[in-house]
Amino acid sequence: MHPASRFLLALCFLTAALHAEMPFNYLIVASGLLYSFWVSCRSGFNPAKVFAKMLCLALFMLFLIHGLDYHARAASMKGLKIMGEAGLRFASLFAATLWLVKRTKKEELFALMLALKIPMPVTVLIFRAIWFVPHISKRIKDVLLAHSLRGVKSTNFFRRFLALPAALYAIFSSMLLEICDSSVTLLSKGIWIEGKKSSLLTLQWSYKDFLAAAACLFVFILILKGYPFA
């Protein structure tokens, strides 16, 4: 499937989930959430565990903020309804993002950005940042390990707090070399040279995209007509 169709489907899911009437919205979000957790990962990056943890945290915080009446020391029905509505927003956003992340490869995203004629420096900036993230994470682990081996203690809060500037400075200074290397790489790739850019992957439309577009159109018409959506 074309990545643009995936984005359209995710948008369609979000719109349907946020506009549907009471039992339908929960059904749509629950099925979307289950599907996004169940679907296989094509991209090689699966944040399902982190997302599940954050979603549970969000629901717990919403319960504490709205679900309890602290004066009556009981659950508040009105608050639980607000919690349900907000929980739906969180869950639909988490489901749509998880599905997009699991199903869209980086090469597809790059090819899509080229097809959309997004300026090359912007595209490169995004992909460089994505490239830097695992490098920084690895460097952070290395630096903290080096600090602990050299006797920097992190036994209590104050010591851990003092360890922060030292660790950050080591990470920053060690990454400066990689920034220089990265800039040389960018220069050698000729991102400022005018003309059409190519990507390894050629995006193609298939019958699945046609079906996705038709399904989205059907849902949007249902939303406009108001049945079964509000």
Add this chain to the structure above:
Amino acid sequence: MTQPSPGLMQFYPAFKEKPLKGDPFKISFIAFCAALNVGMGFLVQLLKLPIYLDSVGTILAAVLIGPLAGASSGVLAMIILSITAVPTAIAYCGTAVAIAVCSSFFTRFKFLANMGASIFWGLILGIIAGLISAPVTAYVFRGASLVGADIFTVFFKAEGRPLLESVILGGIPTDCADKVLTSLLCYFLLKAMPDRIAAHFTESRILSAKPE
């Protein structure tokens, strides 16, 4: 990238800068700053600290290159955070842009030039960030921002205050503490930055940004 309007340029000439034109080092640096914002979350998680420090990169890029660079770095970090950890982070792009614009503007008033100024302007940044992110937290996510400030929101809401007020009262102190620490970290990083690297940034900006 879209060009800012001439009126905006007149108001603030730093918008004339085009960080994505010409210098590959600047592009790499902005990308690094975005990744640093994301990586800081990992670092504070490993050190088990109750802060988030997710604007170190935004402030560095804004102070060293300009508001557009800072905003790009902040928005990019929010996008990466939303696809890797918290999908709701994308809603706080406005806060990242505001932090970038304000911190770039504050360099005219000695922001990051010395410790005292860093603390003072860090406090102001915290208030601005707290005020901008509060309506998003209150109206879009009904009070749950998924950071430490939520505990304070619960406390103030339990006292019977309205949701927006609870979010503001909970968010401003945590944001102020976070931005003061972030500013201090940026101050130390700039102070330790080698001259060879500092030479990559425009003369006027590095003179106002580099701590004495």
